[in-house]
Amino acid sequence: MSASNTAGTAILGAGIFAKEAHLPALQTLGPLAPKLRAVYSRSEKTAREFAAQATTLLNATPDVYYDGNPSFNLDTLLARPDISSVIVVLPITQQPSIILKALAAGKHVLSEKPVAPDVASGAKLIAQYEAQYKPKGLVWRVAENFEAEPGYIAAGRKVTFFSSRTVNFMDKDSKWYNTPWRTVPDYQGGFLLDGGVHSAAALRVILPSAMTYLSGFASLNKEWLAPHDTINTIIKNADGSHGIYELSFAAPSPSRTSAGGGLVFTGADGWLQVQQTQVRDLIHNVEKPILRVTIKSATRDANGVLGPEKEEVIDEPMRGVELEQASFFAAIDGKDDGLGSPLGALKDVAVIQAALTSSGGLIDLEKLISQS
Template identity: 60%
Template sequence: MPSTTPGIAILGAGIFAKEAHLPALLALGSAAPPLHAVYSRSEKTSHEFADAAAVAGLPTPAIYHDGDPANDLDALLARSDITTVIVVLPITLQPSIIRKALAAGKHVLSEKPVAPDVAGGISLINEYNEKYKKNLVWRVAENFEAEPGFRSVGELIASGKIGKIAFFKATVMNYIDVDNKYYKTPWRTVPDYQGGFLLDGGVHTVGALRTMLPEPLTHLSSFASLNHDHLKPHDTIHAVVKAGSHFHGIVELSFAGPTKSTPSSDYFVITGSEGWITVNFAKVEEAGQVLRIRIKRAVKVEGKPTEEVEEVVDIPAKGVEAEFASFFDAVAGKETLDIGDPLAALGDVAFIQAGLNSGGELVDLGKLISEGK
């Protein structure tokens, strides 16, 4: 039954909704609107999510699913007490659901990527800007962008902590076999969108880079390949990237690791004229998962390096919680973090699309975003 208190609904009841979204809502407590409903295409999945919410200590949400007109998505969106929805659905389905929710007058937080491709993202963003932006908030949930650790690195670099940025590296090596819980979801097993896991997961790396670097990524030249048949259409991108006016770097993305253990390497390395910063996820017994930031700087006397000083900082990883808090503040009309902009998220998709299609040719990312091709 409808409530007298405005609240939210989660559209999509899969792994990430249960394992990341529910804990974030629980952590926010009264700072988050009440969870009134959950929708999934499957009745079984909706029930499982509702049960998980109850186990987590949240009120059990009402269940909506396809196949029952009295309790389908249209019925959920017709509820006046649901003012906001969080969309956690398959990549190719999300744009149509975002449009449906906005047309129903709901604020929307949609999981990354913003759309399956750049052209689709441009169309969706233009429609939002023209029809809904005046009255409704739509943000894209890119939790790496919201991670306090990545944001802290961006602030350190902007303050000149390691001097003028010269070059950078991002290396991602993941092992995805047929028993991986994310691979087992049908829409990932036979993806109907470009890049497979590279689009689904690769946008995280690009989102982190744009959060940390002082200027945007502008051009790339790359090669893409498929190394494991079950990860079609591609599982690996290697790109040389230009950023801003003067610096450049290398981005290596692969979901084709041959073993669960990966080569020892730093996830992100950003080098400046006075030192460098590395950023890696780590697990700490007391704090759980953290972003470990390591800073090494040269101390100079009369312009000559005399010693090196190192700092190591661990910042708890809580990107989903941070993006939720910022989104709810935006809906309430409060000042928020500068995150979740659909156009910024479109830049992440453009990077992956260019990385898949470059074939060694130089791609202008700004031109791709403006023209959609």
Template identity: 60%
Template sequence: MSPTGIAILGAGIFAKEAHLPAIAALGATQSTLKAVYSRSIESASYFAKEAQEVLKQSQAPDVYHDSDETSNLDVLLARSDIQAVLVVLPITLQPSIILKALTAGKHVLSEKPVAPDVAGGLELIKEYEETFKPKGLVWRVAENWEVEPGYHVAGKIIASGKIGKVTSFNVRVVNHVPKDSKWYKTPWRTVPDYQGGFLLDGGVHTIAALRVILPSPITTLTAFSSLNMDHLPPHDTIHAVVKTEDGTHGIVELTWGAPVPSRSEEANNGISITGSDGWIWIKMTRSKDANGTEQNVVRITTKQVVRNEKGEDVGESETILEERVRGVEEEIRSFFAAVNGNDDGFGAPFAALKDVAWIQAGLTSNGQPVDLVKLISQ
């Protein structure tokens, strides 16, 4: 099977630091980067040069931008040698670009979130399901935490019954975003024109991980939201009490409003799931591989009740597993497989909409219960 001809739409930080290395890791047999688009010729040209080096291509991908009608996005999308596009653009731009690419007959992998809000997401999904899916076009949402191997390992441990019946869970995500952060200095994040700011942009990751880890989906949420750091409008913090379909309840804390780095570094960030026979602790951290090279990993620590032959509790055991972080690579691999007729179900737009619904509910609850199932069935 010949490599899929692709274009990357967007030349920002995440496209450079995450998508390019992931495409390189998958290898030239999976895809060939034919073109890159950005609003400015400068950013597109710089990205194209870097892409040639990272991907070890004989020539740089062609450059497209908004300052020349002969080299704009429409011209790129008209190319027959490009079968799929990876959309890595600001949140509010993505829906229109997704539809433009689908209309041009391209398969689409778009960065999370699926849309800025639930209503827009439902409309976009409806258009895809009715107009483009029947034509055989694939649209998937690039939510790397949904396919992160470490989270799947944790979910399988819980499903196997090692910690017994899940009784409660606790999630803590505390981030410090200074004004000199490369993420904050991205113009569309500095003055966001979408709900939640960093909560929407980054918070959907954690909710996607919970979809994979928990044995029952979250269906009800009661929360309060706030802005604690003035440079992070409109909100930077959500505290929520949530309940799953099977009645299990938990606490979820999401904030990008830590005042100093130590508040984040010492927060003990991660996901803990407690069961009747033990508990499991899941966190992203740094670790060394067999060659001594540091890498990002998901560390899964499982602690179980130990019982003697009489069934008496005599202590606890501990097992630690680590999986290298490679979600971006896996989401792109999954997308290429779907384009070639082997859909594993990951990256489904409606699943990603559940993550947006969670954040939207957290921002608007103001202490009142929100039915998440009802919210996405409007």
């Protein structure tokens, strides 16, 4: 694919992640991505600022669309025949209606995670896509960058038990907190849904079988992170393995975030750990994020004697947004690798919803999805 032989794309939404992740990913993909022809935001000011940044990064000036002017609103953008796809990076509760609007206009859609605010609305959205728009050849994928990260994919192994522990420090001066739709969330779980689907997706990619049952508790420990900021759960998988899944945004200070966290998977012959860390790019003299997979393994001989432990370290650069975009554009060209499946993203929402509503009861994750 190149910008010269395909219709262009548009970005709907001009917030932090659109600026700091999606634009740089398009820049990295270069001719592998279609030309960015338009940007949309609810406010003209935000849209123009985003377009200016896009011009700097991509050496192309996208047209600006915003609410309040019929000549330059979203409907006008979606009516353009030279735009075949859109990347939707909007607040959680707004996305389903915009996804359907874009599909109805004949556009392929890559929408940011989560797939929907809850399992029921996500299931309804998927059913409508599969009935009305998939038969027309339209592609809809969900941009879950943890699913695309090579480091998580490399970590897939036979698992006996596991632990996933993530504790985040979220204060009122954080740029992630200071957006209106996060400050007063109109969706379940607050940051737990918005950020938690990432760690659920990482488990979905690494575990060799599907997560099937969950029991846990949710709580609110910092009033400004309502409705919930912490979940602690246990999960059983289809193959009988089980583990702990914990997530919190209520760390009392930044130092708590590095204490006892991360992903650890234990199997019959060893264990592995997946950690996000930084390494220095000696060429550009900057720190870059990576996923480091450390694998420790030891086997027993015929007499049952445990042999020496071996260590393997796999470092993979974090480039999930770039890869999810590349997969989406390839799928439009008929080269579908299955990445970004809306059903996969729905399973991530189901994990978070079950954790928020369990109150200690056992929830069947597959039933939660199938009955929605």
